[in-house]
Each structure stands twice: as structure tokens, then as C-alpha cells.
Amino acid sequence: MRVLYWSEKFWPYIGGVEVIATRLVQAFRARGHEVIVVTTHDGLDLPDEDHYNEIPVFRFPFFEALAPSGLRQLMKVQQRIAGLKQHFKPDLIHINFSGPTVFFHLATAKAYSAPVLLTRHGSFPIHVTGRDTLVEQALRNADWVTANSAAVLAESRRQVPEIIPRSSLIYNAMDVPALPPKPLPYGAPRLLCLGRLSEEKGFDLALGAFALLRDAFPCARLIIAGNGPARPTLERQTAELGLAESVDFVGWVAPHEVPALMNAATVVVMPSRYEGFGLVALEAALMARPIVATRVGGLPEVVAHNDTGLLVEPEDSKALAAAISALLADWSMAAQMGQAGRLRAQNMFCWTRCVDAYTTLYRELIREAIHVDAAQSLSS
Amino acid sequence: MLTPHSRFRLNDADVTAQVLDGEAIMINLSTGVYYSMDKVGAFLWTVITGGHSLAEAAAAVGARYEVSAERAQADVTRVAEELISERLIIVADDVLPPQVTEERHSRSRLVYESPELNIYRDMSELLALDPPIPAFNEISWKESADRSTG
Numbered sequence: 001m002r003v004l005y006w007s008e009k010f011w012p013y014i015g016g017v018e019v020i021a022t023r024l025v026q027a028f029r030a031r032g033h034e035v036i037v038v039t040t041h042d043g044l045d046l047p048d049e050d051h052y053n054e055i056p057v058f059r060f061p062f063f064e065a066l067a068p069s070g071l072r073q074l075m076k077v078q079q080r081i082a083g084l085k086q087h088f089k090p091d092l093i094h095i096n097f098s099g100p101t102v103f104f105h106l107a108t109a110k111a112y113s114a115p116v117l118l119t120r121h122g123s124f125p126i127h128v129t130g131r132d133t134l135v136e137q138a139l140r141n142a143d144w145v146t147a148n149s150a151a152v153l154a155e156s157r158r159q160v161p162e163i164i165p166r167s168s169l170i171y172n173a174m175d176v177p178a179l180p181p182k183p184l185p186y187g188a189p190r191l192l193c194l195g196r197l198s199e200e201k202g203f204d205l206a207l208g209a210f211a212l213l214r215d216a217f218p219c220a221r222l223i224i225a226g227n228g229p230a231r232p233t234l235e236r237q238t239a240e241l242g243l244a245e246s247v248d249f250v251g252w253v254a255p256h257e258v259p260a261l262m263n264a265a266t267v268v269v270m271p272s273r274y275e276g277f278g279l280v281a282l283e284a285a286l287m288a289r290p291i292v293a294t295r296v297g298g299l300p301e302v303v304a305h306n307d308t309g310l311l312v313e314p315e316d317s318k319a320l321a322a323a324i325s326a327l328l329a330d331w332s333m334a335a336q337m338g339q340a341g342r343l344r345a346q347n348m349f350c351w352t353r354c355v356d357a358y359t360t361l362y363r364e365l366i367r368e369a370i371h372v373d374a375a376q377s378l379s380s
Numbered sequence: 381m382l383t384p385h386s387r388f389r390l391n392d393a394d395v396t397a398q399v400l401d402g403e404a405i406m407i408n409l410s411t412g413v414y415y416s417m418d419k420v421g422a423f424l425w426t427v428i429t430g431g432h433s434l435a436e437a438a439a440a441v442g443a444r445y446e447v448s449a450e451r452a453q454a455d456v457t458r459v460a461e462e463l464i465s466e467r468l469i470i471v472a473d474d475v476l477p478p479q480v481t482e483e484r485h486s487r488s489r490l491v492y493e494s495p496e497l498n499i500y501r502d503m504s505e506l507l508a509l510d511p512p513i514p515a516f517n518e519i520s521w522k523e524s525a526d527r528s529t530g
Contacts, residue, residue: 066414066507068407071398075405100506107403107416126506132499134414134506 001366002034004090004114008062008099010039011052015196016279017098017121019255020148020172025055027355033362036088038081040101058084062101078104082111090114091366094358095142097121102138109141115365117358118142119170122276122297123155125200136160143365146170146358148277149298168361171301172277173354174286176346177259181288184266184338186331188219191324192265192289194253194280195272197228202271202294204230204237208317209271209324211241217328222247222269225261262287267327267334270299273314278302281309282349285341290334292323302349308341382457384435387475388428388464395468399426406468412504415468417459420445421495424459429469431478434460445492455494462497 005028007021025035035055040062041048050057060081065074081104085093095102095118105116124135131137139145139160145167147153153169191210195201203224210222224234224247231249238247253261262268268284270293277298284291285302291309293299303309310326312319327334390397397406404422406415417425420441427437437460438453445452463469 063507066503068396068409071396071405071407072400075398075400075403078403079401099509100503103414103500103503110418124502124506124509126502126509128502128505130501133502134500135502137498137500 001091001362002088003028003036003362004038004085004088004093005035005096006038006093006102006105007096008040008101009042010037010057012044012046013042014252014255016172016277017096019279020121021096022052022255023174023351024355024358026053027351028359029053029055031355031359033359036084036090038084060104062104066100066103078107081105082108085112085114092117092362094362095119095138097138099124100134103134106134106137106141115143115369116141117144117146117361117365120145120147120152120156120276122148122152123274125274129159139163142166143369144168144361146361148172149301151298151301152276170354170357170361171349172279172282173349173351174279174282174345175351176286179259179263179287181338181342182263184289184331184335185264186266188221189217189266189328190264191220191222192225192261192268192284193222193270194225194258194261194268194283195270197224197226197230197234199230200272200274201226201230202273202314203234205271205315205317205320206269207234207237207241207243207247209269209320210247211243212317212321213325213328214243214246216325220246220328223250223261223265224248225250225253227252258283259287262289265289267292267324269320269324270294270303271314271317271320272296272299275299282345285338285345288335288338288342290327290337290341292320292327294320302345304340304344308337308344382434382460382464382471384438384453385433385473386460386471387431387433387473387477388460388469389431389472389475390429391467391470397425397429397468408467410467411501413466414500414503415466416498416500417495419493419495420455421459421497424456424495425463428456428460428463431475433477436477444490446489447492451492451494459495459497466497466499 005025009018011022028035037057039059041059046059048059060077064070065077093114093116097118098121145163147156150169157164193203193206238244262284268289268291272294275297281291281302291303293303294314295311296314305311310323312323394410395408399422402422404417404425427440438456442449442452
């Protein structure tokens with residue numbers, strides 16, 4: 001089958017959504033499906049037409065075209081998208097829904113008709129809701145909606161109840177890394193925050209918690225891996241708290257380097273304010289790391305409280321510090337939670353099952369569309 | 381109160397708009413809300429912002445599309461009211477009627493679909509979520525006090 005896979009951002013951009021997208025399209029191709037990727041240029045100077053492991057990637061200046069000064073470009077981009085759909089003739093369009101670029105899909109929906117699967121990766125921390133929004137129109141327009149966590153599915157169904165009979169949960173998943181987990185480093189504990197340095201990840205709260213732990217664990221280090229717009233603020237906060245000597249900003253980490261990074265960590269800290277699924281928690285669990293995370297979005301589904309890690313309320317540095325302290329003070333409990341997390345992750349977030357679930361859904365949606373077409377041509 | 385003789389102009393202090401190949405896109409810069417209309421809607425947008433009265437717009441729609449005069453008039457009035465309430469156009473009875481030759485009903489009128497104004501009230505918030513280019517942070521959406529949540 002031919003699949004047009006729409007991902008707002010895609011390789012070489014790195015984030016939970018992008019990591020899942022790059023792995024999924026490779027898995028679909030490995031199963032013999034023809035896949036193309038539609039994505040945005042974003043900030044990097046990348047070619048309009050490219051390949052990712054032999055998968056054609058088409059990049060468009062979506063964000064520039066959506067700027068108020070870009071209306072003419074917006075219409076040109078719409079025409080190019082319509083042309084690409086008509087030329088590739090996908091059997092199915094899979095929208096990896098994580099932002100406003102879905103506008104271009106909706107605007108070209110009449111130019112080429114194919115069943116649409118929309119995968120929602122998280123909640124949008126925005127205030128405007130209602131029928132006249134892009135988010136709700138995207139959900140309503142889809143033939144089927146999947147969410148990557150029960151929390152995101154429930155939110156989507158609450159928002160647009162008409163999708164209840166045509167929506168389901170497909171958890172994000174990952175292959176078990178080839179690198180085996182190492183024992184937790186204990187003597188000089190290493191806390192790890194990994195992700196995009198932006199407000200929703202709450203790394204400022206991790207810094208606040210780390211400051212509270214300094215007296216009890218003077219040898220501890222906090223590693224902040226990733227990059228993003230909040231980096232200057234976080235670096236300033238680190239200096240103001242007098243933590244510059246014990247906090248390392250290590251920048252962007254390639255996905256294949258993540259298992260080794262996890263292996264060097266005692267506890268993985270996820271103080272997120274918003275999180276659709278929390279792929280870092282899964283990456284940590286697969287490397288047998290205990291996790292301290294906030295009770296937001298899909299994180300309570302990925303982290304089993306008191307079993308594979310500890311959950312705390314968001315926006316609470318003291319609670320975060322107390323949970324980290326509890327794990328650092330009891331190495332065997334921390335190690336046990338890490339092991340339990342690895343087993344649970346292998347069972348619950350199995351990669352093969354995830355790819356199977358998508359491909360089964362693809363087939364069902366395509367079959368359903370063929371039946372509808374046949375019924376329409378019989379009745380006309 | 382709109383009458384068949386009401387004329388309009390673009391609210392150009394706040395609105396930027398573009399029509400291309402049968403599609404109209406409008407942005408109200410004072411609210412950050414995006415709009416689109418295609419087919420009949422895009423045609424209607426061009427006619428209404430071109431200085432035609434409601435009656436003239438309904439007649440132009442009826443001449444171009446396979447639709448009854450009553451339905452054309454009802455749709456044109458509904459869309460005009462919506463465009464006014466979204467502050468995309470302003471009633472301006474001082475606008476002079478444009479110099480046009482009347483479009484005659486032809487035998488091959490186009491298929492009619494009721495025009496719909498598509499509204500994306502969350503667009504500016506979505507764009508600000510994960511700003512990909514620094515320039516986006518610098519766009520000052522003139523936040524309206526009565527921002528709709530419906």
C-alpha cells in the first residue's frame with residue numbers, strides 16, 4: 001500500500017514525535033509498503049526533496065507560509081501539497097498531529113481523497129477551544145483517530161465526542177536497545193533530564209529540586225541533555241542557584257546515543273508540565289533506570305508509581321526533591337524499580353505490536369474506504 | 381441591519397487577505413484568527429469586497445452557479461453577516477458601485493455548494509507553541525479583549 005506520512009517535524013529534528021515517526025516509516029517500508037514523508041523545513045536549511053534511509057521526504061515552508069506576511073506563499077504551498085497528493089495517489093494519509101501544519105492537509109482534502117488516520121501525540125496547551133478551531137476540525141475530519149496514551153485519547157474524545165466510535169489507543173513503543181543496562185551509579189549519583197529545553201518540560205523545577213538536594217548529596221550531578229529556547233533561562237537559573245559546578249548542559253544527543261546516556265544515570269527526572277506520552281520515560285525504563293516524573297498526560301501510564309518510579313504533582317520542586325531523595329537514599333529500591341520498569345516496558349510498549357496495530361488499522365481503513373466507494377458507485 | 385443595498389469594504393486596518401485559484405484566505409491580525417473559503421465562498425468574497433451590494437452579490441452568484449435566487453440570497457446574507465461579525469468586512473454604504481457588465485445566466489452554470497467560512501481560532505496559539513523561527517515570537521497578535529472560546 002502507498003502511505004503519505006505527514007509529520008510536522010521529521011529527521012534531522014529530534015523529539016519524541018520525530019523519533020517515533022522516523023522509526024515507524026522505516027518499519028512500514030521494511031514491511032513492503034511505499035511511504036513518503038511530508039514535513040516542514042523549520043529552522044534548518046534543508047533540501048525540498050530528500051531521502052531518509054531511501055524513504056522520499058518532501059519538505060515545505062509551512063511555518064513561513066502561515067505567517068501573516070506569507071499569504072501568497074501559503075496558497076502556493078497548498079497547491080504543491082495538492083499536486084503531491086494527486087501525483088503520489090496514497091491509499092492512506094497518516095497525519096502525525098502535533099501542530100498547525102495540519103492546516104495544509106485540511107485545505108487540500110478536496111483535491112485528493114484517501115482515508116485519513118490522525119495520530120494525536122499530546123495535548124496542546126492553548127486556551128481557545130470549540131468547533132471553529134484547527135484542532136477540532138482536524139479530529140473531526142479524520143476517518144480514524146489514534147492517541148499515544150489513554151490520557152490523550154480521553155482528552156481528544158472529550159473535545160470531540162463524535163470521534164468516540166472511530167478512535168483508539170496505540171501506545172508509543174520502542175525496540176529494546178542492543179546495549180545492555182549497566183548497574184545504577186551510586187557513589188556520585190547522576191540525575192538526568194533529557195528533552196527539548198522548553199517550558200513544558202519543567203527542567204527549571206528539576207534545577208529547583210537539585211538545589212534542595214545539594215546538602216544531602218554533595219557529590220550528585222545533574223545532567224541536562226537537549227537543546228531549545230529555554231536554555232539561556234536554565235543556564236541563568238543554574239548560575240543564580242550557585243549550581244554551575246554540578247550541572248552539565250550537554251546539548252543535543254542523537255537517538256542512538258540515548259541508551260549510553262541512560263546507562264550513566266542513577267535516576268531519570270521528568271518534571272514535565274505537559275506530556276502526551278513521555279518517550280524519555282520509556283527510553284529510561286528500557287535501560288532499567290528508575291524515574292521520577294510528574295502526574296501529567298501519559299506519564300502515569302508509562303511510569304508505574306512505587307513500582308517503576310515515583311510520581312509527583314507538577315510544579316512542585318519540593319515534592320520532586322523528596323522523591324529523588326527517596327531513590328538516592330535506597331539504592332536497592334532504585335535498582336529494583338529500574339529492573340521492574342524494563343520488564344514492564346518490554347511487555348507494555350512492544351515495538352512489533354505497535355507497528356502491527358498501525359498496519360492492521362491501515363488495512364481496515366483502506367478496505368472500509370473501498371467498500372464506501374463501491375456502495376456509492378452502486379447507488380449512483 | 382443589512383438591506384439588499386448594503387455595501388461593504390475590507391476591514392483593511394486589521395485584515396490581510398488573498399484570493400488565488402478559487403480559494404480565499406483571510407487573517408484578522410487583531411485577533412490572530414485565520415479564515416478560508418473556497419469555491420462559491422471565494423467568489424463571494426471577491427464580489428463583496430469588490431464593492432457590490434448584497435443584491436448584486438446574490439445576482440452574481442445566481443448567474444455563475446446553478447442555484448435558485450432565494451437560496452443564493454439567503455446564503456449571501458448569511459455569509460455577509462458572518463464576515464461582519466468576524467470583523468473581516470465593514471458595512472460601508474458610501475462605497476460606490478463598481479463599473480461592471482452584468483453577468484448573464486448561461487446554460488452551463490457551475491455546480492453550487494453553499495459557501496462556508498472556515499474559521500481557525502486557535503491558529504495563532506498553535507503557531508506560538510513551538511516557535512520554529514524567531515520571527516514568530518515577534519508577531520504581535522493584537523489580542524482582542526473579548527477573545528471567543530466558542
